Amino acid sequence: MFELLGVPPQALFGQLLLGLINGSFYAILSLGLAVIFGLLNIINFTHGAQYMMGAFVAWMLLNWLGLGYWWALVLAPIIAGVTGVVIERLFLARLYHLDHLYGLLLTFGLGLIIEGLFRNQFGSSGLPYQIPAELRGGQNLGFMFMPNYRGWVVVASVVVCLATWFIIEKTKLGSYLRAATENPALTEAFGINVPLLITLTYGFGVGLAAFAGVLAAPIYSVNPTMGANIIIVVFAVVVIGGMGSILGAIVTGFGLGIIEGLTKVFYPEASATVIFIIMAIVLLVKPAGLFGRTA
Amino acid sequence: MADTAAYGTAPAGLALPETKGASALHRAIFIALAVALAVLPFIPVIGYPFFLMKVLCFALFACAFNLMLGYGGLLSFGHAAYFGLASYVSAYTAKHWGLTPELSILLGTASGAALGFVFGSLAIRRQGIYFAMITLALAQMVFFFSLQTPRFTGGEDGIQAVPRNNLFGLIPVGSDLAMYYLVATVFIVGVLLIYRVIHSPFGQVLKAIRDNEPRAISLGYRVNQYKLTVFVLSASLAGLAGATKAIAVQLASLTDVAWQMSGEVVLMTLVGGMGTVFGPIVGAAVIISMQNFLSGLGAWVTVVQGLIFVVCVLLFREGIVGVISKALRRPL
Amino acid sequence: MVEASDDNILVTEGLTKDFKGFTAVSEVDLAVRRGSIHALIGPNGAGKTTCFNLLTKFLTPTRGRISYNGRDITASKPADIARLGLVRSFQISAVFPHLTVTENVRIALQRKRGDSFDFWVSERVLSSLNAEALRLVEAVGLADFAEATAGELAYGRKRALEIATTLALDPEMLLLDEPMAGMGREDVDRIAALIRKVSANRTILMVEHNLSVVAELSDRITVLARGRVLAEGDYATVSKDPRVIEAYIGGVGHG
Amino acid sequence: MVDTAADTTAARGAASTAAQPMLAVNDLHGWYGESHVLHGVSFDVAEGEVVTLLGRNGAGKTTTMKSIIGILQKRQGSIRFQGEETIGYPSRAIARLGIGYVPEERGIYSTLSVEENLLLPPLVRPGGLSLDQIYELFPNIRERLTSQGTKLSGGEQQMLAIARILRTGAKLLLLDEPTEGLAPVIVEQIGRTIARLKRDGFTIVLVEQNFRFAQTVADRHYVVDQGRVVDMIPNADMDRNIAKLHAHLGV
Amino acid sequence: QAQQPVPIKIGVLNDRSGLYADLTGEGSVVAARLAVEDFGAAAKGLQVQIVSADHQNKPDVGANIARQWYDNDAVDVIADVPTSSVALAVNQITREKNRILLNSGAATSDLTGPQCSPNTVHWTYDTYALAQSTGGAMVRAGGDTWFFMTADYAFGHALERDTAAVVQKAGGRVLGAVRTPFPGTDFSSFLLQAQASKAKVIGLANAGGDTINSIKQAAEFGITQAGQKLAGLLIFITDVHALGLQTAQGLVLTESFYWDLNDGTRAWSKRFAALRGGNMPTMVQAGVYSAVLHYLKAAAATKSREAAGNMAWMKANATEDPLFGTGSIRPDGRKMHPVFLFEVKKPADSKGPWDYYKQISTLSAEQAFRPVGEGNCPLVRA
Numbered sequence A: 001m002f003e004l005l006g007v008p009p010q011a012l013f014g015q016l017l018l019g020l021i022n023g024s025f026y027a028i029l030s031l032g033l034a035v036i037f038g039l040l041n042i043i044n045f046t047h048g049a050q051y052m053m054g055a056f057v058a059w060m061l062l063n064w065l066g067l068g069y070w071w072a073l074v075l076a077p078i079i080a081g082v083t084g085v086v087i088e089r090l091f092l093a094r095l096y097h098l099d100h101l102y103g104l105l106l107t108f109g110l111g112l113i114i115e116g117l118f119r120n121q122f123g124s125s126g127l128p129y130q131i132p133a134e135l136r137g138g139q140n141l142g143f144m145f146m147p148n149y150r151g152w153v154v155v156a157s158v159v160v161c162l163a164t165w166f167i168i169e170k171t172k173l174g175s176y177l178r179a180a181t182e183n184p185a186l187t188e189a190f191g192i193n194v195p196l197l198i199t200l201t202y203g204f205g206v207g208l209a210a211f212a213g214v215l216a217a218p219i220y221s222v223n224p225t226m227g228a229n230i231i232i233v234v235f236a237v238v239v240i241g242g243m244g245s246i247l248g249a250i251v252t253g254f255g256l257g258i259i260e261g262l263t264k265v266f267y268p269e270a271s272a273t274v275i276f277i278i279m280a281i282v283l284l285v286k287p288a289g290l291f292g293r294t295a
Numbered sequence B: 001m002a003d004t005a006a007y008g009t010a011p012a013g014l015a016l017p018e019t020k021g022a023s024a025l026h027r028a029i030f031i032a033l034a035v036a037l038a039v040l041p042f043i044p045v046i047g048y049p050f051f052l053m054k055v056l057c058f059a060l061f062a063c064a065f066n067l068m069l070g071y072g073g074l075l076s077f078g079h080a081a082y083f084g085l086a087s088y089v090s091a092y093t094a095k096h097w098g099l100t101p102e103l104s105i106l107l108g109t110a111s112g113a114a115l116g117f118v119f120g121s122l123a124i125r126r127q128g129i130y131f132a133m134i135t136l137a138l139a140q141m142v143f144f145f146s147l148q149t150p151r152f153t154g155g156e157d158g159i160q161a162v163p164r165n166n167l168f169g170l171i172p173v174g175s176d177l178a179m180y181y182l183v184a185t186v187f188i189v190g191v192l193l194i195y196r197v198i199h200s201p202f203g204q205v206l207k208a209i210r211d212n213e214p215r216a217i218s219l220g221y222r223v224n225q226y227k228l229t230v231f232v233l234s235a236s237l238a239g240l241a242g243a244t245k246a247i248a249v250q251l252a253s254l255t256d257v258a259w260q261m262s263g264e265v266v267l268m269t270l271v272g273g274m275g276t277v278f279g280p281i282v283g284a285a286v287i288i289s290m291q292n293f294l295s296g297l298g299a300w301v302t303v304v305q306g307l308i309f310v311v312c313v314l315l316f317r318e319g320i321v322g323v324i325s326k327a328l329r330r331p332l
Numbered sequence C: 001m002v003e004a005s006d007d008n009i010l011v012t013e014g015l016t017k018d019f020k021g022f023t024a025v026s027e028v029d030l031a032v033r034r035g036s037i038h039a040l041i042g043p044n045g046a047g048k049t050t051c052f053n054l055l056t057k058f059l060t061p062t063r064g065r066i067s068y069n070g071r072d073i074t075a076s077k078p079a080d081i082a083r084l085g086l087v088r089s090f091q092i093s094a095v096f097p098h099l100t101v102t103e104n105v106r107i108a109l110q111r112k113r114g115d116s117f118d119f120w121v122s123e124r125v126l127s128s129l130n131a132e133a134l135r136l137v138e139a140v141g142l143a144d145f146a147e148a149t150a151g152e153l154a155y156g157r158k159r160a161l162e163i164a165t166t167l168a169l170d171p172e173m174l175l176l177d178e179p180m181a182g183m184g185r186e187d188v189d190r191i192a193a194l195i196r197k198v199s200a201n202r203t204i205l206m207v208e209h210n211l212s213v214v215a216e217l218s219d220r221i222t223v224l225a226r227g228r229v230l231a232e233g234d235y236a237t238v239s240k241d242p243r244v245i246e247a248y249i250g251g252v253g254h255g
Numbered sequence D: 001m002v003d004t005a006a007d008t009t010a011a012r013g014a015a016s017t018a019a020q021p022m023l024a025v026n027d028l029h030g031w032y033g034e035s036h037v038l039h040g041v042s043f044d045v046a047e048g049e050v051v052t053l054l055g056r057n058g059a060g061k062t063t064t065m066k067s068i069i070g071i072l073q074k075r076q077g078s079i080r081f082q083g084e085e086t087i088g089y090p091s092r093a094i095a096r097l098g099i100g101y102v103p104e105e106r107g108i109y110s111t112l113s114v115e116e117n118l119l120l121p122p123l124v125r126p127g128g129l130s131l132d133q134i135y136e137l138f139p140n141i142r143e144r145l146t147s148q149g150t151k152l153s154g155g156e157q158q159m160l161a162i163a164r165i166l167r168t169g170a171k172l173l174l175l176d177e178p179t180e181g182l183a184p185v186i187v188e189q190i191g192r193t194i195a196r197l198k199r200d201g202f203t204i205v206l207v208e209q210n211f212r213f214a215q216t217v218a219d220r221h222y223v224v225d226q227g228r229v230v231d232m233i234p235n236a237d238m239d240r241n242i243a244k245l246h247a248h249l250g251v
Numbered sequence E: 001q002a003q004q005p006v007p008i009k010i011g012v013l014n015d016r017s018g019l020y021a022d023l024t025g026e027g028s029v030v031a032a033r034l035a036v037e038d039f040g041a042a043a044k045g046l047q048v049q050i051v052s053a054d055h056q057n058k059p060d061v062g063a064n065i066a067r068q069w070y071d072n073d074a075v076d077v078i079a080d081v082p083t084s085s086v087a088l089a090v091n092q093i094t095r096e097k098n099r100i101l102l103n104s105g106a107a108t109s110d111l112t113g114p115q116c117s118p119n120t121v122h123w124t125y126d127t128y129a130l131a132q133s134t135g136g137a138m139v140r141a142g143g144d145t146w147f148f149m150t151a152d153y154a155f156g157h158a159l160e161r162d163t164a165a166v167v168q169k170a171g172g173r174v175l176g177a178v179r180t181p182f183p184g185t186d187f188s189s190f191l192l193q194a195q196a197s198k199a200k201v202i203g204l205a206n207a208g209g210d211t212i213n214s215i216k217q218a219a220e221f222g223i224t225q226a227g228q229k230l231a232g233l234l235i236f237i238t239d240v241h242a243l244g245l246q247t248a249q250g251l252v253l254t255e256s257f258y259w260d261l262n263d264g265t266r267a268w269s270k271r272f273a274a275l276r277g278g279n280m281p282t283m284v285q286a287g288v289y290s291a292v293l294h295y296l297k298a299a300a301a302t303k304s305r306e307a308a309g310n311m312a313w314m315k316a317n318a319t320e321d322p323l324f325g326t327g328s329i330r331p332d333g334r335k336m337h338p339v340f341l342f343e344v345k346k347p348a349d350s351k352g353p354w355d356y357y358k359q360i361s362t363l364s365a366e367q368a369f370r371p372v373g374e375g376n377c378p379l380v381r382a
């Protein structure tokens, strides 16, 4: 058998698969960001906190109400989405006529508040959350041991991503959303309820973040900073894909997961930087990102 | 080409009356600022020189950032890179080469400028949110570089116990008070320079580019060179602030290059009022004091900080100085 | 083929622009005589604005050559073209919205001071330009608005300001994209007079739908349709051309 | 000044006694932030009528249109559509009553394809034009359906902006300078379109600079100056009043 | 007592909002208060005030607070200070201002090595002791081949280096190491590499969230079930609590204190837990208690706030408290007490909340801590 730079092909295969799983989180999170940025023109710095909320809500559902993982997968995005709706109505709705900067600042502040409140309530070292019984164990694929749960993560995220993409790019609702983003006043003057659309969109984007949070709870540390750690990378993913491009967010999310995975094998020291290097290169060559539309 | 005869012959006093009044006001504010800086250390509670030095360094940093955002219309999300690199360079040269403060600071500033030139050349070709993101990406690389070259940066420990060598090899600045006056001088010079840049012919063109770039191009301005110039100026001044800070607080650390620092300087500028001359100074003072005086609140600090930002965005959008400037109907 | 002679300040040969398989400008040979007012007309979507964008390099031609004053500028940058004295206005009005009207004009006047990277100099040196700026502002009828912020002007006034700014560069050749669009009658007449006045020792190439203005001002007219040159000549010739009438003017001309 | 004001009042009085007007604007004030732009605009439009607003640049024509459709945030006075007071409604509710708006800057969406732009406004009433009728009217549009909306030329965008409103079945159309930047052939076509819409029972308020064109399509003309309606000229009397009109427009 | 009470100000400086807030944070303040209470400071002529602040794990923030406390607030002693980089910065300033640092939270053995100071006592544990106990004891228990997952920053490198040295000295072999980005979220890639190395022990040379994530994912990939052991080189009981026994079972780690060691620790911990919503103390919090108690004894004895005198008293007299038993402070500032190697229990073996550890072995202070001559401490070079 051949080896690639000293790495046997089976191991490489395993790593590719892991990269894909990692990419699933990037994809859902960047999708949520892209939906919010693309349709609301808000750089949602609260996204990390909302992802974290998803995981914590799953924990609360389990420990306070006895509702398990599957319930959490449905309820946590809805609960987080409702908080998103409240945030949008109370705060963001006042900022649409302003520069991106203000939305960024506001969501940054909200992120701090949410993170701080959770830290006060739950401490910072995190909470336990188990993999649901149905998905414990794994398959021996020959070249690696593949936990069932990871397989489920990939399937769930692919389904969610495709469904979202379809709604926004291919349906009437999607064209309303895009129009509302670009020129809300005029869109409303056509009889479309823009404020409602925007509110629901934000709620949906937040729901996506929380969904990723629930998916993450059994395998990543459930702690108040879990979102802050991942969010900068996800921003980079969105930029590489093209701000606001739904397809871009999805494809780049998975793609970068894989690239990052490979870097972890060949040159682990660079695995934290590789996404930023790619981002710099991509932006120099394709200013609007891989899938971005130039205005 | 007959019209060009108008040059020089037109009465020089034709400056727009409003600008004239404003510049008198600005002069008064600068004088008041200088006087305040001179006596502040002798005022109890807030007059703690160490705290003041920190405020001044960050105020200069915020002013440098504002030069680019408020006047150049370029939102950089990676300004910590210049601030941080310069603080490492000045700390390193002071500690390991034994350079005098003015030389360390100069070298730090130069490194900020050089990095600004490299990053600027890459970034100015892009606009808006992409510009912000590419600067963020480049700055992240500086961060990881700093984390992974402990030999130069001291890794997560930073460069600690940076010596305050004698200024020009002669004047001792070891005491906090002496150092404070050095920092205050650097600060005033830096802010005056920024003020001059804003109110120069160059600054005028910059405002025009910010307003309508294609139009500026069609008038024959090579906008990229202007953007690069302001980028490098801003990076150098950010470097100046970082280099001075390293000597003043005797520490250069990863905090200075982290993305949160880039975020903080945006916040300072916004809280104070972007596009105002004095806003970033006020903003920096507010944010730094807040961090200082709230540190006893423990885990609630982040919540309080977050609340302040939310309130600012919702209620004081123009920033503190912006609001005042609006009330006075004078640019500040 | 148009012969490049000293008489022609601007010459294009085979100028073509494709947008993803759609050819907006196709094999256009254009020759603009020095000192003339040349109009470019044609139905909507004929490629006029695209042509302007190609001439000033805001777009890169797919094929073809552009020469200006005998010099090949096909590969020049937009700012450099402006520096050669070939300056454009925009179809969608282009002002610096946060500067005052006078400052808008002054920005253009400042260009002639050379590249002002002099960030260490006080802007007071610019006040020497104020008189000239005010003169131009008056010339386009904006004297009452000299200190107003440009962004708050009504549309028509923005157009007037844009023309003043363009004139401030004292360009050798001026490209005007629909200078009259959105203007009231009184302004149309004033701007037409202004264009006539400033054309004295300049060349002007303009796109305009207001046929009375075109008829009144232009020495020569090129009609574009579907990206190609359909007809060329003076107003009398062109307006009688049946193809032009069919494609552009229609049964009854307005104005 | 005095007598023109009296004219307007008289005309309004006549219209309101005859039948309820489709649109009645009364003492409308409007602001952009602090700046007071409309100072009591009053006029009305009967069902099936084509009415123009004429006036110099900056007179307040566009602002009046924006107030009617509800885009202008700060407005006061009375705007009745088919008897219903709309001054407090959000613009979506006003549009849903059956008012279609073509903005001055056209408002084509760059994130939508031409086709999506065309299909965007929801149908508010039955009886709008079918797609085939629209393509017949504006053949350019059919050719470019998949393009990005703002990649169309200025004129094409104008056509698209009108076309998308015709689909919705709105009975009152607000057209802000629909002929600006259009080739004479297209202007003519738009003139024919307006005539046909009028025949089909649409009511149209038109802002125009080109009053020769306005004359070919309109029933009445309101003259707007400095945020007020200062005169009303029936189309039939246009030729007699041309001097007065020129005086208003400062020609 | 007729004498004027001696005013003493103790500043508890630690992480109150970040990763280490649970294992230091407010709990350390509570521990310090308990020490003041237990000592009966007021009765012994001391007027003790405790202040606290959050250093956010940033050296500049920590240094800044320390400076202000010393310059403006008349703080005599700073206690706790987790996070090595902050500890080193505060160490520096304390020496400059001639006060006292009682460090409980930081791991770096440099505090009693090249950076040792006459003004600092390093109380609870250090990287050397952790390596000695975890590395040495594991090899002796048969875990003689190691693979390291090392967080890619100076502290991670130091942990790996120290432990690898101990492993090799004890006769074990290091099969490989991988540098993981810091901070990281997904470690599965590295775990696969560790698994492929077939090492018997996977050493986690990381801290905080990185450690928790790696342990969680190791459980998911069935690494412990397949027979490899995880050794946490810097992990605390709060981390185990966060992981849950289901996930953490089998993990091996070193601490110098556990609430369930003896009656003394149990009694004190129960009081502590009552004040902390049921959370048991960590070794860092216990260390703060022990350190403050010893300092108060010194201040009461010298009847002074003066640093040198109190420091001399502290080093000259044995420490004595229910949590760490009898101990002493070496000239280089090292506080000496035994350390313990624990294994995390299986869920079935746990009798209730916080019943997490099974003790595997004990190292005496002399076995655990670096011999005084080997640390390159200038104070003891003589």
Ligand SMILES: Nc1ncnc2c1ncn2[C@@H]1O[C@H](COP(=O)(O)OP(=O)(O)OP(=O)(O)O)[C@@H](O)[C@H]1O
Pocket (backbone or CB within 6 Å): C019, C022, C024, C042, C043, C044, C045, C046, C047, C048, C049, C050, C051, C091, D151, D152, D153, D154, D155, D156, D181
């Ligand atoms: N960037 C672009 N991408 C794709 N197609 C474009 C682009 N720019 C222009 N076009 C197309 O090229 C054609 C010519 O456009 P142009 O703007 O030059 O027309 P014009 O003659 O100026 O028309 P008008 O008089 O309406 O302004 C139009 O069909 C337009 O849709």
Ligand SMILES: Nc1ncnc2c1ncn2[C@@H]1O[C@H](COP(=O)(O)OP(=O)(O)OP(=O)(O)O)[C@@H](O)[C@H]1O
Pocket (backbone or CB within 6 Å): C152, C153, C154, C155, C156, C157, C182, D032, D035, D037, D055, D056, D057, D058, D059, D060, D061, D062, D063, D064, D104
């Ligand atoms: N966004 C705005 N902010 C402030 N003032 C405005 C704004 N838009 C228009 N104005 C002012 O309101 C007044 C009326 O403008 P409006 O656009 O209604 O005029 P108009 O009659 O449509 O002119 P035009 O024929 O040029 O389109 C003008 O004085 C203009 O300067």
Ligand SMILES: [Mg+2]
Pocket (backbone or CB within 6 Å): C048, C049, C050, C091, D153, D154
């Ligand atoms: Mg055009």
Ligand SMILES: [Mg+2]
Pocket (backbone or CB within 6 Å): C155, D061, D062, D063, D104
């Ligand atoms: Mg208008």
